[in-house]
Amino acid sequence: MKPRVSLDLAGIAESLKSGAIKSVYVLTGAGASTGAGIPDFRSPGGMYDSLRPELITATKAERKRMRRDPINVVMKDMFFQNQFPYLEVRRPFILGTQQQQWKATLSHWFMRFLEEEALLKRVFTQNIDGLDYQTGISKELVTNVHGSLARVSCEGCGEEMPFDDFCAKVRTNVKDIYKTDPSAPAESSNINCPRCNRPLVKPNTVLFGSSLPTEFFEQTADLEQADLLIVAGTSLVVSPANAVVQMVPRDCVRLIVNKETVGQDLGIQYGKGATRDVWAGEISCDEAFLELIKLLGWQDKVRKIRHLLPESNQAMTKDL
Ligand SMILES: [Zn+2]
Structure with missing residues (x-):
């Protein structure tokens, strides 16, 4: 005892x-x-609740899904179908992490x-x-x-990418739906995996459904x-x-x-x-x-x- x-x-x-x-x-x-x-993803008033699907690069059907439940932004099947909801919603969180904003x-x-x-x-x-x-x-x-968030790999093949290299891609390839970064591109484009060439590179946070x-x-x-x-x-x-x-x-x-x-x-x-x-x-x-x-x-x-x-x-x- x-x-x-x-x-x-x-x-x-x-x-x-x-x-x-x-x-x-x-x-x-x-x-x-x-x-x-840190921006909170879950609580009332958090990032998901203020989500505006109309600003996200997505189809009508995908936007409807996000409107029904914002958690769809981090669902595995959504990510494999369209990477931009995840990347565009998380852009400031990813870049803020690199800059040790928090x-x-x-x-x-x-x-x-x-x-x-x-x-x-x-x-x-x-x-x-x-x-x-x-x-x-x-x-x-x-x-x-x-x-x-600070470790990056391909969701498809597992290939890792240095965090700073990934952040450089996020800065130039992912649009800023929050309109706080004037240097962000107007349209989003793929970040391809250097190994399998699929656009599945992301921070290795666990997607819902994985x-x-x-x-x-x-x-x-x-x-x-x-x-x-x-x-x-x-x-x-x-x-x-x-x-x-x-x-x-x-x-x-x-x-x-x-x-x-x-x-x-x-x-x-x-x-x-x-x-x-x-x-x-x-x-x-x-x-x-x-x-x-x-x-x-x-x-x-x-x-x-x-x-x-x-x-x-x-x-x-x-x-x-
Ligand atoms: Zn890959």
């Missing part, structure tokens, strides 16, 4: 300091990147700090923004469950060693990533960092019924990790990288 942890942030910090918790796994979702100001948040840095303390075993991220890597976290500790990268299934195998699972900024509704909460041992502490309570249907318990689950409360991911940073005495780590944080996080940490 593991030493009893008091079921709050202070208890978790105490157990991390004492060595009672040694193996930490993290599952992140969109909420971990919110502080970076900065890693305190939530991402907290994972890096866990690695520095030899506590981090793995981060499973459902985010495609690649912000984790900005912190210098070891690449082999990050699993991109839904792929990553199977997930096999690494997810391989890398969940050691979750049985987990002492602590941190679930941050995800509503736990997308499988199979949400199954991570059930793959940890029965005595593994699960910390839920999300403004709303989530995962009750997966067995996460809140309030008096909780025996090993801790909810950080109605605060943002960055606020919760800042709280943990203070409890752990890791303020110095933040001071060193404060200038790299997004503005929202700089404001939060000015009195640190």
